[in-house]
Amino acid sequence: MQQDYTKEPSLVEGRLTIGEIEELIAAPLDSRPGFKYYLALTITTSVMLVGGVCLALSFWFGIGLWGNNQPVAWGFPIVNFVFWVGIGHAGTLISAILFLLRQRWRTGIARFAEAMTIFAVMCAGIFPVIHTGRPWLAGYLLPYPNQHDLWVNFTSPLVFDVFAVSTYFTVSLVFWYVGLIPDFATLRDRVVESGVVSKIKKTLYKVFSLGWRHSNRHWQHYEKSYMILAGFATPLVLSVHTIVSFDFAVSVLYGWHTTIFPPYFVAGAIFSGFAMVVTVLVFVRKIFDLEQIITIDHLEKMNKIIIATGMMVGYAYGIEFFIAWYSGNPIEQFVFINRAFGPYAWAYWIMVSCNVLVPQFFWIRKIRRSVPLMLIVSLLVNVGMWFERYVIVVTSLHRDFLPSSWGHYAPTLYDAGILLGSFGLFFTLVLLFTKTMPAVSIAEVKAVADGAQPSHREEAD
Amino acid sequence: MERTSKLNGVAALFETPDEIMAAAEKTAEAGYEKFDVNTPYPVHGMDDAMKLPPTKLGFVTLAFGLAGALAMLGLMTWMMTIDYPMVIGGKPFWPLPAFIPVMFEATVLLATVVTVGAMLAIYFKFPANAHPLHDTDYMRAVSKDKFGIMIEAADAKFDELATVEFLQSLGAKKIEKIREIADPEPPIFSKRFVLLLAGVFVAVALGTYGTLNKALFYTPFDWMSYQPRVNAQSASVFFEDGFGMREPVEGTVARDEVLYEYAGAETHPEIPVVNPLAATKENLAEGERLYDVYCSPCHGYHGAAESRLRKQFPLPPSLHTEKARTWEDGDIYHVIHEGQNTMPSYARQLTEDDRWRVALYVRALQRAMNASEADVERASEEASDE
Amino acid sequence: MSTTNRRKPNTKRADEQVARTDETGEGISRRKFFALLGASAAVASAAGCADYQDRGKIVPHNKRPNEARPGEIVRYASTCKLCSEACGLLVKTVDGRPVHVEGNPDHPISGGKICERGQAAIYDLYDPARVRNPKRVGGGKYADVGWKDVDDAVAKAFDADDERKIFLFARPDASPSLNKYIRELKERRPNVETIFYEQFSQTSRTRAWKRCYGEGSAFPSIKWDEAKVVLALDSDLLGAEIGKVERRRLFAKTRDVGRTVNFSRLYAVEGAATLTGFFADERIRLRPEFAFDLALALVNEIANVRNESTVPLSSELYDIAKTYTLAKVAEESGVDAKKLRRVADDLTGARGKAIVYAGDALPERVHVVVNLLNAMIDGERLYRKNAIDAREPAADLATLKRAADAMRKGEAKLAIFWNVNPAYDLPADLKFAEAIEKTPTTVALAALENETTKRCDFLAPIHHELECWGDANPRSDVYSLRQPTIRPLYDTRQAEDALLSWTAARVNGERPTFAPNAFRDLVKAYWKETVHPLAKSAPFKAFWNAALRAGVVRVTPKEEAEYLIRRENLAEAMTPRKKREGLTLIVAPSYALGDGALANNGWLQELPHPVTKITWDNHASLSKATAEKLGVATGDMIEATIDGRSATLPVLVQPGLADGVIAMETGYGRTDCPVVAEKVGTNVNPLVASDESPFVITGATAKKVAGSYPLAATQDHYAFDDPLSKDRHTEREIIQEGALADYKRNPAFLHEGWEPHMYQIYDPHDYPEEKWGMAIDLNKCIGCSTCVAACDSENNVPVVGKEEVANGREMHWMRIDRYYGGDPDEPRTSYQPMLCQHCDAAPCENVCPVVATTHSVDGLNQMVYNRCVGTRYCSNNCPYKVRRFNFYDYRRMLADGYYEGESMELKRNPEVTVRSRGVMEKCTFCVQRIQDERYRAAAEGRALDAANVRTACQVACPTDAIIFGDLNDENSAIAETRKHELGYAVLKEMNTKPNVTYVAKLRNTHSEDA
């Protein structure tokens, strides 16, 4: 079937009317959660509890329970932090950049992606606190006036992190909430036969809608603020992951101290973010049968972005080796040779194969559009991205300058427990989200449905 | 929601976006100002149709963005350069490159949050759940898939009949009259709310006090304020007698310990011992200070036994008696070291050099208290040429 | 109860603290988990309303002694008692409690230096497992009894009228007053036999010396600082052998970079891999049993072939020596003959300034040949004439065998074991355990439970050396005193006092009651009648106090020693060795634990071995070829057997070991001992037999045994000859070395190559007053780790245990990096002490988010423990990886809180913060000592004098390789060394501007193959 690229395919398949769109999206919210939902919820919360127990033990006995040692003083917690922040960046990027680029297909996936951002950043936010030796002193990381007259060291990238991640979380939350206000109003005004949706839920919709009444005088300012938010969120996303890459780039270690790190990390973030969005949306559109709104075209477009960013990450791997060779510095050369052929070569080759080779399958259109294959590729990409951070953190630390201080890192059960716990937390929040808020932005999908805009206006803009 | 009879406005529903666009243009042309168009999603071109002035939200963003950047720069500069400058990694006290990232973050944070805040609070005057339009069929329809125009009663051109007729002429499918809300404005400080406030106050106050002063000092929190070591003059659980500090074993001699060979001897040293310290200005000044600290409570500031112990302690003999003035330096040192009759030994409180300095000062005192004529003249000459 | 963070009194009594731990799993053991859970429950229940403000009590003295100013350091001179070297000590006490031990600079032999064991022995004073009161021992159980019971039992046995023998076993003691008392006791009670013995004593050396120079002569003290050529024949003379402190100190004088004209050349011919071997300029791998052949071959070469011997050989000797030639020895043992000839050339070349020194473990016949060899090359000129060894020679295995047989036959009625552990460290064929059982009354005078006390009837607890009086006369011209620095902590007695009261003559039929200071009075009396006349100084009272204050008295000895070798009866000792096929086993004393007496000392267990860097374990070292032949690799298990005796222990492939040799250390595998020493390593004493050469065993066999055993090392978690990581230290110029010849030709040879250009973006901060810096002279550093032991003791560094060392979390602030270069069988080894470099542009300071590490005005990289949150980024960013992190509260984690007891709190230096869990720590250039000098300067109203500040490692270093001082002061030693052309900074190209300068090592190798 020849793809006609002249006319943009309709974003909502099946010629749904605006009312039908609303029914479709609001369906999961109008019904009480079934057994399957509760089963899923218990699984994710129990996994989260495993992480919680490991965390409590580490807090009580000390972080000696983990695998960290000298010289590899950072281990799983920092890898998890960068991994989750990376995943967090896709959401805001999708809704912000694609909004600025007038990619109207973003409406289907924007809301869910932003929700994933918030949850991913929440998972990421735990790690900078719990990975420290004395977590009860985490307050020292903030420049609050205290009786010691001491502030913080603003030249340290960890302080950049504190500001960057908190700003990013706040801005994403605000961006997400502004998008949600019209939907809350719609849900508030929906007519549903009584008893199905609890009174508390209705009141909460009323409270969170702030009394939005779809007035066009408000839509005018709303659109402008949405534009501003998107305008600021885009550089924010790039800056936050640049700052997260500063955690490594600012140091003197070879394998960390390279100028490619900021773009390399940002590309990696988008890459793993899109992969996670594809992974979760594939399930969500199946369970809540939103195939018509989150269409295969949407997924295909995302897969194309996955190839692009995958290739960027592949380029970064290559360029690191080239610079090491080109710099002629024996220590740097050793670090990269050791990374590919030393004790952690297994992790390195998992990373390269998952991040560079696996996405190449997406050149084939059939694979790009087949849901099961797409699911496998996106899962592998995230596995690859986790290992990328693992390789960066561990290999550069375990064999650095003085051969006498070379060491070996091996994670313990508590490390794995906490990683598992973070996934548990993430998916628990996703599950709670699907049952309380619309998984797709009702107002925006209505706006792009066929025939939603006044006819003579259509060709003009 | 109960409604009063007072009319707030008239609302009309339309089916398609084209209808609402036409209706809006006609309403604007008809001269109505206080009217509003309600659509489930933003309809392109509606702003021009309603002839709305462009929004000024952008300026709020600009203002607060700049404010954020400058405030953060100022904050960081004050903290790292002015208030507590520290040498960190050989960097200067004002490391501007390191300030850039955090400044950028502050810009974005302040710009976005304040813009949204301003929009919601000032432009929209949210939260406004108590607006008359809520809980009306018109709002439910507009929320789902219909489009509507609502003309407020407060508009200058508003006349109930004329406006309804005008709306029907626009092709409205349904007209609805919107009445004002009857519910009274609930008081802010209801009894339950004041109770809640008190509860919050007590809870937070106790929580803060409990955490900061008590909870943060239990295992596993460890602040190293009390460390597992035996500080000077502290108790020890290990020794039964509870002393953390141990007495040295008698008979042992420390590396820089000075043993006084006449210690414990009754009589004064037979061989005359001359004061090893020279009578320099510093030694005498220090001797005076030490005398005033240790000896003056009993012997008085001038050695004439003007004691300050409120007669609770027997008076010592004056230092200016014939016997005392003819004593050897060694004898004074001996009495300081061993004590005499009721006078205790001051060997513990004065180091060896200090004892000789006190002896020096005592000699000076004795000479001063019964100075010869020559002394007086020389003293007055020195005083004059100072 | 006040807040627990405030030291909750640990109410567990000593023996409870010694609860056995059966956990071997890694991470949190089940036992520890419940223990701590219980603790937390106790905390929660007793939380109650803590009187937060309770700031504890102030407890001043009741009546303060004159000189004891609270919190100030008071030093006492004393003498070490660990081995017969009797080094002079300066015990640093604070508030009447000894906290650190240094050398006594006035002592002519030790010269202000002590060994790493002496440095860490202070921990045994506060060891929670010390026996606190006398015990009756029955069936392995210890029951508390009073001293009276012990005294009565001994008195009954001692005074019994039957003429059976009484044995007193003790360690060789240099105390003249004790030896005089023992001699008098021998006359008074002939059936009392006192046997001074040590497992690794110098019996073969002294017997050989007496055979060569007559009964009256004693092995001389050698002028090592004047030796130009030294041949160490299977001798670890700088490492673990007796007399090492003086040798290290004097030998270092021949390695002074300032006066390279007197640079000496050290040859090491050895089978095992020792510290001396790897420090030597020329190292020859030779199986130890060939030492005899080589010595005779050298005699033959010099006397017969080159005819340059000052001592003409008698015909008898000529015939014996004739059969051994260098070529034959080289061919039989597979060594390069050219090297052996070069040894002969150097020995004769530096006539009068060359000395050959045979190892203690070698049999008597080798020592006799070596004495002859030394006589032939005028080595006698290096013997000190005016200082003769005055110590009683230790008993040899034959005497011990006779004693054991006598006891087994029941000929003894009483046996007293004073601080010795014969049941563990004597050869198995003496069957000493059975001998103890057979003796009716046996008493052990010991501080800790061990294998011998378990089999005795009574355990009489004794004082630690820092609680004892005593004296020593190691050499004819030196008398030193030992004075206690603290009153006895427990109900213990000084061993000598106990012996005096047990063996005192009965006064009119009545045994005198125990006098606590009996031995002090004996020493005082001895000094009054013998030492005081020699010193000819003030009245005795003043002389005694001056001697106590100085700690040592030098006297002019009565007679000079004459060294005239008597050749007549040498031949009979040179019987050829019986050759046996198979492997050779070398059993050496553990580097840190000696013969195992110090096994319960956590700090010594964790002191990385200078060669293998392994802690908490012994192992069988094999060369690569031997390992391949036996089909084993590092970590496997191997069983070595000789004549039916065997031991199984893990394997370590050790570069530089001779092929066909298995080297192992004793002192491990202790049983029936407190918890720290228990089940650590394997006991290899069963392999030792009481034959002619107990510690060099030929004709052994070994085979691989199933199972593997993890060894915890602080370095080398990677294969030595893996091409990926070989010789990285020289490639990255971390270690910069050269040959002496090159240096003489071109002093600036170090800076020939490419020099990195140091960019300066920011102008440096200025340091107006002081700017501290350190220099480490790698020519003098022999890698002995005494500095590491001293640093641990001064700065309250905790012990982490074997699992945590294997995890890579040891806490030593200094580590001695040992790099192997070149060929795995003939490695060129370099040592480099690595500690915080206090860089000016410190990368760790940039990345600390909470300003816990910044730079001070006097150039120090400050580490503020109370501000540290524990992100550990500073450790990642440090290129030298010298920062250590408290992953746990290690005082609570090691062996269920073994070192958490109150007694350990007394040892901690109150001027140094005891770090809690979650905090980073590193070398601080002993900032507490800098501040101490600053306070003293303020009190005396003068400016700070940098010469008064000496860091703990600088004081402890036996070869004075560490120099510390103020860089701003031009004429200080540190400023000059920093400008020395051999001085270099490690990782200079990182531009962190480190403040520790290393002086490159010069190897005095032969010019042709430099």
Next chain:
Amino acid sequence: MVNRTIDTIMRARLPIVVFVALAAFSLAYYVGRAERDGVGYQPEQPIAYSHELHAGEMQIDCEYCHTEARTSRRATVPDAATCMNCHSMARKDAEDIKFLKAKFDKGEPIGWKRVHRVPDYAYFSHVSHVAKGLECESCHGVMEAVTVGRQAHSFAMGKCLDCHRHAEEKLPYLKNPKNGPDHCWACHR
């Protein structure tokens, strides 16, 4: 819930609750701060020794009892023997003095309760301050006017830094006041 009540809650009551919480926090922080700092801490001592009588009335200099203030890091509290210098005779019959004599003779600690204490990780040095001419009052307040020992000033780091940075105005009586050091290892290690 009626819409208007929702509005009132969100518009008025919510901000008020937040304000009250913040007020409670800052109030509790400042009230608790004195206790944390120990200002005004005046524990009940085993012997009711009065500074007012000894230092005030009888003008015995601080150094008589706190002898080490001028020469060492710790100012030390006097040993029982120093008290017995006079009290072997002065007021022998008083209850407290009998208690003192009993403790002195038996050699048991009197059990003074510590008043001034900096955490173990701070190493305050009396000699560095006293040698530069600082008076005891600057940190300990006028002890002559106090009966039982009382902590007059807070020893929080901010207070010390304040004085280190403005020596001129804080210590007018000093001849040539030089600002104290403010690098970490001056007081911590």
